[in-house]
Amino acid sequence: MDGHEVNPCIDIQDLFKTFVKGRKEVRALANFSLAVPDAQFVCLLGPSGCGKTTVLRILAGLETKSGGMVKVKGREVSRAGSDRGMVFQEFALFPWRTVRKNIEFGLEIRNMPETERRKLSSKYIDLVGLGGFEDAHPKELSGGMKQRVGIARALANEPAVLLMDEPFGSLDAQTRNLMQKELLRIWSATRKTILFVTHSVDEAVFLADRIVVMTARPGKVREDIAVDLPRPRDRTSSDFISVRGRVLAELDEEFEKARAKELSPD
């Protein structure tokens, strides 16, 4: 678990990212390194603006890196591709497509024949629990249902990794808890490698095999915490609370640093 596996699924070494906006430069990431083995569930935590989304977007190929090495399944990432699926906080569903057609989007792109497409979309509709909603449009669905579509759509492409950027961030507390359990079920059924960004320490401790806490901007790994609690996890257990306390302390310190930096800009 120390990131020195022989063949990590995600392999990031000394990643740099600087955004240039006119004359202003924003150093979002510096010396960010992370190796994630196959089928591991990793949660990425850090103060706001520390570069979590940037890490995911570079992995997804939606953003270019400024330096360093980013490999997925041994292949250097250069552009977006269906081997990396992304799930967005705003769901990003195509409003004119039904649930089924949303899920089949990536399959259409690959020109998969219709019968095969149907079979695959049906499989993932069942997996995420969307049976009976195949012909509904996104606007008819609740937030939790929408994100089920988002997850199924990403999974239908059968990617090696699932990149999730605060996927439950806009859901109410109850739905969020339910979706966390659902995601764990889906994860154990598919054994995907998951990189999951969240602001909720509670969510991270409930979900992750491993929690990576980032420093304030420019972001790098501050602390790599293994969560060796058996699943299903009990949020009220003393072990859970002690892990949560540890992560929270790390995060608080970085948060204070970020705030201090904000008050005295360099």
Next chain:
Amino acid sequence: MTNDPLKALNKKLKDNWTQYLLAVISIAVFIAAWHLYAAYLHENDSGYQGYIPYPLDVAEALVDSFRYEDPNLGLTMFDHIAASLERILLGFVIAIVIAVPLGLLMGTFRKADAVGRPIVELIRPIPPLAWIPIFIVVLGMLWGPVAIVALGIFFPVLLNVMFGVRSVEPTLMDAAKTLGANRSQMFLKVVLPFTTPYLMTGVKVGLGIGWMCIVAAEMVGNYGGGVGYFIKDTADVGAFEYMYAGMIVIGLLGILTTGVAGLIEGRLSRWMGMK
């Protein structure tokens, strides 16, 4: 407030009923006031009574205009409507064929926008009617008026399509990218469907303008009938009840075309799950 669907439906029906009732009352009051005013002018022999005929006389003229050919061109109102509709339809098709690709192009590429925008901004403020003299001379009796209508419909369609392309949510593009779409697939499967409701809004607005253009164009020349021509022609010979009948036809046709476009727009958006 209430979750009872039957109650909600009843309320909706009631709302619709009062709405229709009010509309009928409002029109009835308008016609009654018109009638009283006409009667007042006639009784006082004010000299203006010819300009304000009785509503009933206008209604009769309206019916007659469909039944009999006018003495001037030998055309019934059906023929006039057909002539105007033909011009609108041709103008509409031409406007769409040019405005949609151009709007997509200018909405997608900054360079295309930089090239096209100055010309668009230069021509847009000129009322389409200002082109009548030159268009009639250069393009002739059929395509001249058609070109004027096309010009009127062109800009709202162009601008709405451009706006639609610009409004495509970046996260949708990101999602398509991560699902493996290339640039042309993103255009076909994200930009085009996203822009369709915007196009329909442009069409609705454009058709309204198109009617104004065609009536006005037909009033300044005779290109073989048309409702605008009918209005001008009947006014010239002092047959004002017929003139009003023509105006009513124009109004109804305008409501009909934009109404149909609006209906299609609504249906399409709903069918596409966007409203």
